[in-house]
Amino acid sequence: MLSTLKSAFGDKSIRKKILFTLLVLAIFRLGAYITVPGVDAKALQEVASSGLVNVLNIFSGGGLTNYSIFAMGVSPYITAQIVVQLLQMDIVPKFVEWGKQGEVGRLKLDKVTRRLTIVLAFAQSIGITAGFNALSSLHLVENPGIATYASIGLILTAGTMLTTWMGDMITDKGIGQGVSMIIFAGIVANIPTGFEGLYRQYIQGTPTSDLWQPALFVVGLIIAMLVIVTFVTWVQQAERRIPIQYTRRATGSAKSSYLPLKVNVAGVIPVIFASAFISTPQTILMFFTKNDGSKGWFKFMSELFNMQTPIGATFYTLLIVVFTFFYAFVQVNPEKLSENLQKQGSYIPGVWPGKSTQLFVSHLLMRLSTVGALFLGIVSLIPLVAQNVWNLNSSIGLGGTNLLIIVGVAIETMNQIKGLTMRQEYVGFIQDDPKDDKGDK
Numbered sequence: 001m002l003s004t005l006k007s008a009f010g011d012k013s014i015r016k017k018i019l020f021t022l023l024v025l026a027i028f029r030l031g032a033y034i035t036v037p038g039v040d041a042k043a044l045q046e047v048a049s050s051g052l053v054n055v056l057n058i059f060s061g062g063g064l065t066n067y068s069i070f071a072m073g074v075s076p077y078i079t080a081q082i083v084v085q086l087l088q089m090d091i092v093p094k095f096v097e098w099g100k101q102g103e104v105g106r107l108k109l110d111k112v113t114r115r116l117t118i119v120l121a122f123a124q125s126i127g128i129t130a131g132f133n134a135l136s137s138l139h140l141v142e143n144p145g146i147a148t149y150a151s152i153g154l155i156l157t158a159g160t161m162l163t164t165w166m167g168d169m170i171t172d173k174g175i176g177q178g179v180s181m182i183i184f185a186g187i188v189a190n191i192p193t194g195f196e197g198l199y200r201q202y203i204q205g206t207p208t209s210d211l212w213q214p215a216l217f218v219v220g221l222i223i224a225m226l227v228i229v230t231f232v233t234w235v236q237q238a239e240r241r242i243p244i245q246y247t248r249r250a251t252g253s254a255k256s257s258y259l260p261l262k263v264n265v266a267g268v269i270p271v272i273f274a275s276a277f278i279s280t281p282q283t284i285l286m287f288f289t290k291n292d293g294s295k296g297w298f299k300f301m302s303e304l305f306n307m308q309t310p311i312g313a314t315f316y317t318l319l320i321v322v323f324t325f326f327y328a329f330v331q332v333n334p335e336k337l338s339e340n341l342q343k344q345g346s347y348i349p350g351v352w353p354g355k356s357t358q359l360f361v362s363h364l365l366m367r368l369s370t371v372g373a374l375f376l377g378i379v380s381l382i383p384l385v386a387q388n389v390w391n392l393n394s395s396i397g398l399g400g401t402n403l404l405i406i407v408g409v410a411i412e413t414m415n416q417i418k419g420l421t422m423r424q425e426y427v428g429f430i431q432d433d434p435k436d437d438k439g440d441k
Contacts, residue, residue, distance in 0.1 A: 014417065017175045018174070020169075021176065021181065024166050024174060028185065029186075031069055031159070032063035033066055033068060034068050034069050035066050035067055036067055036068065036069060036071065036152055036155050037151075038142050038151070039067045039140060039141060039152065040139060040141075040142060041068075043132075044065065044132060055075075055278060056072070056073065056075060057186075057190070058073075058402065058405070060072060060075070067140070068159070069156065070159045070160075072121055072156045072157075072159060073182070073186070074160070074163055074164060074179050074182060075160075076120040076121035076124055077160065077179065078272060078273065078276040079120055079276050081113055082273055082277060083116060084112055084113045088109075095112075114164075118157060120280070121160040122153050122154070122157045124280065124283045125152060125155075125156035125157055127283040127286050128283050129141060129149060129152050129153070130286060163182060166178070167182050170182070175413055176412065176413040177409075177412065180268070180272070180405070180408075180409045181413070183405055183409070184405060184406060187402045187405060187406055225403065228379060228403055229403055229407055231379075232379060232407045233407055235263060235264055236267070236411050238262070238263040239261060239263060240260070240262075240364070241259070241261075242361075243257075243348065243349055244257045244258055244259050244346050244347070245346060245347055247345045261332065261365070262368070263371055263372060263375075264375055264376065265328040265365065265369060266324045266376075267408050267412065268376075268404050268405050268409065269327050270321075270323035270373075270376055271380060271405060271408075273319075273323045274319035274320045274323055274380075275316075277323075278305050278312075278319070282305045282306070285298065307384060308387065313381060313384040313385070316384075317380060318377075320376050320377050320380055321374075324372050324376055325366070325369045325373060329365060332365060334359075334361040334365065337357075337358075337361055338353070338354060338355075338357040338358040338361065341357060342354065376404065380404065383401075383403075
């Protein structure tokens with residue numbers, strides 16, 4: 001890892017990408033401290049333990065704590081992505097057609113996603129503002145009114161679109177997947193606050209004679225997190241190698257190879273999707289907080305979409321499992337994979353090309369996704385259970401969701417840097433030497 005980073009900084013083009021990414025993330029972090037006009041961010045401390053605050057804080061990079069212009073983060077954009085991808089599954093014929101048009105179709109779907117993001121961001125902005133204002137005893141918004149809520153909604157919507165644009169800039173000109181990098185940066189930036197929360201909850205104020213007990217508990221908690229990180233890293237890098245044989249290959253080339261499929265094909269995307277999916281209904285419920293807060297249906301729905309409750313944690317885990325299977329088949333399309341193998345004149349030993357290959361890959365994906373879904377679900381659920389058993393402060397922000405995102409994004413980013421480094425090392429073999437061209441002439 002250190003050698004890869006050393007090689008990356010030694011290459012000018014890769015160094016520029018890394019520095020550009022750091023610059024964009026620095027701008028994003030500065031924006032996370034600019035509070036929206038007309039809002040008293042201190043009032044949020046009354047509802048800081050709310051499940052919605054914790055979820056949105058992940059996607060806003062801590063921007064919700066200050067109720068900044070980036071308070072919504074990329075949550076509406078991720079929700080819009082989920083909706084558009086679901087509509088591509090033979091629900092909207094136009095979307096299905098665009099999905100088969102390659103780059104042109106992707107750009108069309110991206111436009112739809114952006115427009116839906118604006119609608120969702122505006123609705124969620126007003127919803128959480130009105131809801132948090134009610135939960136904080138009407139102390140969040142200084143002058144509540146239609147004009148005030150509309151202006152706050154426009155500011156937060158603009159902040160979401162700016163955040164999404166910064167993510168696109170990182171993807172195009174920087175290192176890593178932009179949206180994931182922004183979420184990653186927000187979580188990492190809040191780690192010191194998390195340890196400070198542990199200190200205040202267990203160490204501060206404890207008599208010196210009894211200090212060993214909470215100190216031992218905190219050390220054990222940190223060791224447990226390190227074990228989880230090690231386990232997550234090991235599973236995220238594990239892969240199943242499918243042998244590939246070639247019917248025609250250039251002279252001197254290998255006659256066989258392999259197709260690597262990750263054990264957790266979907267990566268951390270299911271965790272991000274599930275978290276974003278839970279935040280949207282919570283936002284809608286906030287519209288009914290004032291009038292229907294005591295009704296049975298409202299209490300049930302509030303518990304269902306709150307990861308701090310048993311039923312909410314179970315539903316959250318179920319969402320992760322469902323999205324793991326869904327996104328695995330989005331990442332690896334068995335039909336397209338089978339077609340590409342045939343075009344390359346290759347096949348899987350013991351499996352007929354065409355439909356049989358498609359069925360074989362689909363069956364393999366189902367088995368791998370089962371392992372991946374159990375892995376993601378367990379790692380996400382264990383910290384939630386621990387919070388309830390040991391009464392951990394949920395605002396500490398050291399849960400399984402955060403650890404999964406940190407490790408997953410870090411691995412993907414390092415793999416990209418490694419790939420860029422290797423490409424630069426072999427650039428002499430890919431490009432022709434201008435001197436040789438002159439000699440030929």
